[in-house]
Amino acid sequence: MTKTEESEGAYSYSTTTYPYELDFASNSFSVRTPWYLALLRIAKNTLLSIKFLSVSSLKISWESLTFGVNYVFFIQRRAVAFVYFLETLKDTLVRVLMWRRGFLFRPTIHGGLLILASLALVVGGLFRSGVAPQDFSRDSVLAAENTPVTLIPDDRPRSEVVKYTVVKGDSLSKIASIYTISVDSIKWANNMDDVDEIKPGDTLAVPPVSGIVHKVEKGETLSSLAKKYNADSQTVATYPFNYIDDTLTLRVGQTLIVPGGKMPPPTPLPSASYTPRSYPIYFAGGSGLFAWPVAGSLNQSPSWWHPAIDIGAPYGARVGASAAGTVVTAGWNGYGFGNYVVIKHDNGYTTAYAHMSVITVRSGQSVGSGQQVGTVGCTGFCTGSHLHLEIKRGGSFVNPLSVLP
Structure with missing residues (x-):
């Protein structure tokens, strides 16, 4: 809208432009916004939109990151719990098998053979022989x-x-x-x-x-x-x-x-008898690489089911290391050995002393030849006071009588 003023004599006229514009939709006049104000408004709205989107994106990203981290920790906890469950299940199974040792031998063998036979029948049908009948x-x-x-x-x-x-x-x-x-x-x-x-x-x-x-x-x-x-x-x-x-x-x-x-032998007729005094029994013929850990009698020799020797000795008798070395195990074995000690020697051998009543060394301790490692007992799967001695080299059993003096 414009206003015009003219000057004639004492009067002056001028034209002034006002920022109004006709709104055809409402058929009324409204103030027209200057172009620079419109640009400022557009810029302001753009900045507000960018700010809103940035805050929303950051909020979504933070929530996603938090969820991801918590999910990873959840998976880790569940995995650890599953591993502990498997370990507990394995220990329970081993304990049951050891408790029922012997009685479960035949059922286990028979069950294993039945499973293998079933697998052979199922898997065998998936393969065909490449040999023709005419061959x-x-x-x-x-x-x-x-x-x-x-x-x-x-x-x-x-x-x-x-x-x-x-x-x-x-x-x-x-x-x-x-x-x-x-x-x-x-x-x-x-x-x-x-x-x-x-x-x-x-x-x-x-x-x-x-x-x-x-x-x-x-x-x-x-x-x-x-x-x-x-x-x-x-x-x-x-x-x-x-x-x-x-x-x-x-x-x-x-x-x-x-x-x-x-x-x-048949029961003899009554007669005077003489009972000789018993003495410790020692066996010669070995290399002498190791010393006898305790004085006593050889109650059991090595065999395919018992690759060690049992030395009968009084309860509480001193047990010494057969050679110098480092104790790698000292404690309780729940699978028949009871209190036992394992010593690693520099020559690649290891010696194990089982069924002891008391252990006098600890794991990681260095011991000398003959140094006490415990006392004779009857712990674990045992019927009488004795020492169970095992000797290995490279993980394989060695006949103790071949390396004892």
Whole structure:
């Protein structure tokens, strides 16, 4: 809108422009905003929009970051909890298996074989042989039928008494050599007095190892059987196929193998007797690389199921290190050893001392040859006071008698 003024004589006229504009929508006049104010308003609104978007983006980014960090920590906690669960489950399983040692042996083997057979049936059907039927000739098939197959390795330990049918030309010594046991063991298992009693067609019971096969009767214990057959009760208890649990209780009618046992001689007529004084037993023939840790008697020698020696000694007797070294383990072993100590030696050997009543060293301690590491006891899976000595080199068992003096 403009106002015009003109000057004529005493009057003057001028034209003034006002910032009004006609709003056609409302058919009214309104103040017209200058262009620079419009630009300022646009810039202001743009800055406000940018600020709002920036704050919103930062808020969203911070929330996302917080959520991500918390989620990572959550996953970590769950993973750690799962690992602890698996560890607990594993320890429980091992503890149960050790508690039920022997009784679970056969079910475990049978269950494992059943699972393997099932897998073989399922997986075997997924593969086809690449050999065409015409590749087989009549001669090759006949030859294959006559090919002998060894199903059981000769060196596999036997777990039970087997039945053997005598054939022409057999003798007890020949049968004993086939099964690598003593002739007396076969005689005792079959109640024989004369080695020449056998004849073709006879069926003989053959023990898995040299010793006595005994059926438990009411009132018998490991100690009484060991005394009866001049054997070591610990050897009977640790024989893997006797299925004796940690309570060391025997079941009436249970068949036991007494490794190294000897049938007692007939009861002699009453007469004067002399009992010689017992002395510690030592064994020569080894390299002397290690010293005997305790004075005592050799109750059990190394075998495939017991790759160590058991030294019988009085309860509380001093146990010394067989050689200088560093103690790597000193404490309780829940899997049969009880209180035990393991020493690492500079020559690559390790020695283990088990079933001790007291441990007098700690892990990481350096010990000298003969230095006391504990005292003889009967902790863990044990039937009487003794020291269990194991010697290893590079993780493999070594016959202790070969390196002791």
